[in-house]
Amino acid sequence: MSHLFVRRAAALASASIAATLSASALAQSSAITLSGMLDTGVYRDAAKVWQVGPIQRSQLRLDGVEDLGGGLSATFALSHRFDSGDGRLESSTKPFWYGESTVGLKGPFGSVQVGRRLDALYSLDWEFDPWANYDRVASPAWDLWHTLYPSDPRGNNGSAEYGRLNDGVFFDSAPVAGFSLHLSGAIDRDPADKGRGRGAAVRYADGRFSGVLARQINRRGDTVSFAGARGTFGEVALMGAVDVSRSEGSTARALTLGATYALGRTTFKAGWGRLRVDGRAAETLLGLGAQHALSKRTAVYADLAFKRIAGRDVTLPGVGIAHAF
Template structure:
């Protein structure tokens, strides 16, 4: 008597499961980057020149054009397999859940703030290369996105306890917002950033302004275009922390020749009227496949009373 309903229930569940599974997706992705390089301290290193990470992300179709989303991203050191830093959380890269639909996307948790989530398009190395990227060295000098975001220490890029909104595109224009309603012990403000981006045929622009929980501010302007196959880009960033004011200017170019991409960059940052750093850099990346590339970087960096030439070669695999 109990067998039939149980069997029918099991058969019904088995019939429904494929349908439910087809409406959900989970993706495992990431990047493993490692190279041999000489740093500004004139030391040789075997380790990541860019960043390495492992990411789990997915979505569930809720119907009527609405989807639930999630993302978990762990950052690690490819040279020894350790977590990127002991002070950073395990899911350093991202830990969000949210909704996506015709209204755009809304996420809650830890993620890149408005500025850092969009500024990469205005640097030849996508703000992702510790040797050659002017953006890596010079942008957001006085602006940790979350002054206590890594176990009490400063985080440059991400925001804890955040709310993030990205609008759909309106004729190439998108609106981006990020902030947190929380005030922790010692905070003087609530984090809030806003930006507008334009992506058109052969031209892009991004303007953003942000304030962190310590009251520091950052204003970013970026432009990019393509002329005769050459990608040209520039950015201007002003970050303020109390009485200190840092102004960073960067220029960059990229050019593709078959599977090889050539890069060049220049930039400087002035802090309180004095040059804190100036740099010029070149690089080349060669794609061995859609997922694997080898590359080389060279940069000369000038500091007050000192200078350094950094260089290295590496391999990067994405999956």
């Protein structure tokens, strides 16, 4: 009995030690990162009213990763957007974790996520706009792309969401010979829906050239087709995109061109775009801008846009400061 008791005690102690070491190892292989950006500017909007607040976006983001072994990791992401001008939510109709709320797995195959995030197209299109589709004053993409295509017509507490899917599944493959596949689809479907929101995009990138082809359809039956290309030649980058969106018998066609030039800490930007809806001119835009890096995290910038909207000419100036962390 005494020998049996000793063996069992030794086995129990070994198991306890192994569990403790395993827990320690797991704890050491996981990490949580806090990041974000604070952006505040002064700008004039299309109604010729001066505004104070984000010209780009202000957000707080939490990312987590845990090494599961065998090249597999668990991930999560939470992203909150807010108006830095007054500290409130970016919009009262948007959820608190507006930017993203996902959990997933990543490995040699790529990544799979479940929850709310940018769909296949919106997660890739930024590369083909000088302002990364992230500037409300001068970006042609902000004004003209995906005009008739909300990713989820009811994605923000019943109002339309342009960019993100709720209750979605997202797959991003690992690159193979420069090519990668990106898929997104909504899980839920209401009886009134024509189908589930879904989309696919193929991206090519080799460091100097990149391109994307994408096609999506939402739960209401609206569609969008997108093609973008970009080339980098030393300090100069040239880009262009064609976007066609359709909804309830209407068609919007957008063409945009852009360029950036890096001179030391300063990046100059220029972009042009034209939008036609059902064959009629809806908007033409010329955007100019410059961004100067004060440090690796802080930059000041100035924008100027000339827009013709429904036959009316407006000039939009803006200046701002952004700090990333």
